[in-house]
Amino acid sequence: MNKIITGKNVVKTYGEANVLNGVNAEIAKGEFVAVMGPSGSGKSTLLFALSGMDDVSDGSVMFCDTELSSLKEHELADVRxxxxGFIFQQPTMLKNLNILDNILLPAMNAGKKDTAKLLQKAKALMKKTGIDGLENRDITEVSGGQLQRAGICRALMNEPEILFADEPTGALNSKSAEEIMDLLANLNEEGTAILLVTHDAKVAARADRILFTKDGNFVFELSLQRSSGMDMEARVEKVLAQMAAVGI
Ligand SMILES: Nc1ncnc2c1ncn2[C@@H]1O[C@H](COP(=O)(O)OP(=O)(O)O)[C@@H](O)[C@H]1O
Ligand SMILES: [Mg+2]
Incomplete structure (x- = not known):
């Protein structure tokens, strides 16, 4: 079983509108897949459907060999x-907690009790992502890039097998965006699968595969396997050409 996510004929309807029109998607364990498409083409909806954050109107989503719709609500919450792990354009951190406590929250919510071990893990993640020293800062006292790093630490606290990222660099300047992508690429090298939505060709060019969406379905798949030996510039060129062809 090497698939971590399998979406079969996934349909999502809001009222009269079919936002996802029977999407088939497979993400392999450890794979890095990007999703690109025009605004409103259903990228976020797809991410929510494939991560079980939102239910689907028809079709099925499997995490490994578990059909998400077969799970009770608390079982689904446990799997998630x-x-x-989830990363968004703007991490939604709790205002009344400092950075460290925000990062610790998912582990606390998962019922983990070994506080010393959790603290050690949170601090190690903060070091790894370059925000050690900011433990006691208020979330309003750090930069956008630092807050996004904290969001990544939070997403990694429970050692997820897959990270879902919805435009994680969308609110960052290009230097911060590149640093965040270096981080995500490292995590992927270490085995974490990534499904990431982006408008940025440079960000998407890091992926193994790019799925292009239009009107609620995939219209093209671009393979950028690392083994192909292309340098980053060539990869970005390929992505830009495909974006133009798809009309993004
Ligand atoms: N909760 C919702 N209720 C009604 N319509 C929604 C909802 N979420 C998304 N939509 C609609 O679904 C379409 C796709 O949205 P979205 O997945 O956010 O697109 P993207 O992320 O590609 O910009 C849009 O037309 C949007 O208005
Ligand atoms: Mg979106």
């Missing part, structure tokens, strides 16, 4: 907390 233990196996999946």
């Amino acid at each position: 907390r233990a196996k999946m």
Whole structure:
């Protein structure tokens, strides 16, 4: 079983509108897949459907060999907390907690009790992502890039098998964006699968594969396997050409 996520004929309807029109998607364990497409083409909806954050109107989503719709609500919440991490354009941190406590929250919510071990893990993640020293800062006292790093630490606290990222660099300047992508690429090298939505060709060019969406379905798949030996510039060129062809 080497698939971590399998979406079969996934349909999502809001009222009269079919936002996802029977999407088939497979993400392999450890794979890095990017999703690109025009605004409103259903990218975020797809991420929510494939991560079980939102239910689907028809079709099925499997995490490894578990059909998400077969799970009770608390079982689904457990799978999401233990196996999946989420990163958004703006991390939604709690205002009344400092950076460290925000990072610790998912582990606390998962019922983990060994506080010393959790603290050690949170601090190690903060060091790894370059925000050690900011433990006691208020979330309003750090930069956008630092807050996003904290969001990544939070997403990694429970050692997820897959990270879902919805435009994680969308609010960052290009230097911060590149640093965040270096981090995500490292995590992927270490084995974490990534499904990432982006508008940025440089960000998407890091992926193994790019899925292009239009009107609620995939219209093209671009393979950028690392083994192909292309340098980053050539990869970005390929992505830009495909974006133009798809009309993004
Ligand atoms: N909760 C919702 N209720 C109604 N319509 C929604 C909802 N979420 C998304 N939509 C609609 O679904 C379409 C796709 O949205 P979204 O997945 O956010 O697109 P993207 O992320 O590609 O910009 C849009 O037309 C949007 O208005
Ligand atoms: Mg979106």
